[in-house]
Amino acid sequence: MSNSFWGERDQRLIWHPCTQMHDHESFPILPIKKARGIWLEDFEGHRYLDAISSWWVNIFGHAHPELNAALSTQAEQLAHIMLAGFSHQPIIELSAMLVDRAPKGLVRCFYADNGASAIEVALKMSMHAWRHQGMPGKNRFVALSNSYHGETLGALSVTDIPLFSATYAPLLTTPLRVPSPDCSHLPVDQWQQHSQASLLAVELLFQKRHTEIAAMIVEPLVQGAAGMRMYHPAYLSGLRSLCNQYQVHLIADEIAVGFGRTGTFFACEQASITPDFLCLSKALTAGYLPMSVVLTTDFIYQLFYGAYEQQKGFMHSHSYTGNALAAAVAVASLKLFDRDQVLCQNQQKSVWMQEMAENLLPKEQIRHLRRCGMILAFDWIPAPGQVWDPESRAGLALHRAALQHGILIRPIGHQVYIMPPYIITEEELEVLFRGISKAMHHAYPHLRVATSPPYTSTDDWDLA
Numbered sequence: 001m002s003n004s005f006w007g008e009r010d011q012r013l014i015w016h017p018c019t020q021m022h023d024h025e026s027f028p029i030l031p032i033k034k035a036r037g038i039w040l041e042d043f044e045g046h047r048y049l050d051a052i053s054s055w056w057v058n059i060f061g062h063a064h065p066e067l068n069a070a071l072s073t074q075a076e077q078l079a080h081i082m083l084a085g086f087s088h089q090p091i092i093e094l095s096a097m098l099v100d101r102a103p104k105g106l107v108r109c110f111y112a113d114n115g116a117s118a119i120e121v122a123l124k125m126s127m128h129a130w131r132h133q134g135m136p137g138k139n140r141f142v143a144l145s146n147s148y149h150g151e152t153l154g155a156l157s158v159t160d161i162p163l164f165s166a167t168y169a170p171l172l173t174t175p176l177r178v179p180s181p182d183c184s185h186l187p188v189d190q191w192q193q194h195s196q197a198s199l200l201a202v203e204l205l206f207q208k209r210h211t212e213i214a215a216m217i218v219e220p221l222v223q224g225a226a227g228m229r230m231y232h233p234a235y236l237s238g239l240r241s242l243c244n245q246y247q248v249h250l251i252a253d254e255i256a257v258g259f260g261r262t263g264t265f266f267a268c269e270q271a272s273i274t275p276d277f278l279c280l281s282k283a284l285t286a287g288y289l290p291m292s293v294v295l296t297t298d299f300i301y302q303l304f305y306g307a308y309e310q311q312k313g314f315m316h317s318h319s320y321t322g323n324a325l326a327a328a329v330a331v332a333s334l335k336l337f338d339r340d341q342v343l344c345q346n347q348q349k350s351v352w353m354q355e356m357a358e359n360l361l362p363k364e365q366i367r368h369l370r371r372c373g374m375i376l377a378f379d380w381i382p383a384p385g386q387v388w389d390p391e392s393r394a395g396l397a398l399h400r401a402a403l404q405h406g407i408l409i410r411p412i413g414h415q416v417y418i419m420p421p422y423i424i425t426e427e428e429l430e431v432l433f434r435g436i437s438k439a440m441h442h443a444y445p446h447l448r449v450a451t452s453p454p455y456t457s458t459d460d461w462d463l464a
């Protein structure tokens, strides 16, 4: 573990995101010198297996030769040109590739530069589109409990994780909230029925208040930041029908789950639906540069189209919108999917993850083992019927113990998840699961336990 000059200097200068800096008095921030493939390396030569693709972005690992080449070639040509009034080859190519891959009917791409900004775009476009159709009263949003859509004020308004949103409540608008279809606590054969039953609350809400509702926003199939809470595609198909019936837009936030993470290229494919807005970011540029995009229909686009004096335009922009370097890497990353048959390879890797979790992790410390494509998660518990005393901060303890065993994981409270780069091999998966197992055994004796309360879907938000 690096305790070097670099670590101390960093802590004097940099205020790290989503971090209580005080935690790092006892455990210094870890400066990374370089990274290749799935491995990160610090300044003392210690290596760490990046089991969470650095916050779910590096789908092809680090320093991928094709992506590096695409970046440097593009840098020689054009690094950036503002996207207002100008265009360039990588953004045109990328848009065509996205539209080809997206659910049918999503044919217009609006770019931004991070996930939360894409959510802002979708929320604003939805409300604005209803206004254009003479329904300005449709200006509220419906969100699921446990939702996470980012941390700018609009995105935070539709987020339901108190750790992030509670303090800022006076600045936020209040969404209408419906229960999450979360099935994480159920056996897989009950997922469909449970997910479909959750639609009743949506239907009742839409019946009463559809005239006020612009859109419902969901994270398709997996609510990531709430601890990888998973549900059945039947919820999405049912929701699409309800949205059609009650004239409510459907915003699919695939920022975390897009680009193959759930087993299909987009999670919405598993429900055969087309949302009105599809928000993408994170893996879009495979962890190289920040970029996001909202795909929407030609119908929505046309509502904003008209002579300038009609004041119909969508007046939203970010300086780095459509950055050429980011677009070039995104194009190269999309090409890898076909060349390397990534989705097909991942099917086998997903099964290996399940088998290794069952065989290599301490069974008695695991509850609610769940999997969706290249996401595997479980609740880490001291023993059946017990939970960690929240003051022990089990997730943080496990994160630190795992680093000492050469593995980067970042549990969400006591919910441990693995979202490795797609290039991970069977041998590397074994190293990963053995490392986590050792870390669980290592951290276990230092933590206090309490008796398990009844299951709630908002168990523990303390982020490691």
Ligand SMILES: Cc1ncc(COP(=O)(O)O)c(C=O)c1O
Residues within 6 Å of the ligand: 114, 115, 116, 117, 119, 148, 149, 150, 151, 219, 224, 225, 253, 254, 255, 256, 281, 282
């Ligand atoms: C589902 C979802 N939406 C939106 C965001 C926000 O993206 P960003 O961190 O790029 O703002 C995230 C980030 O984790 C996310 O998981």
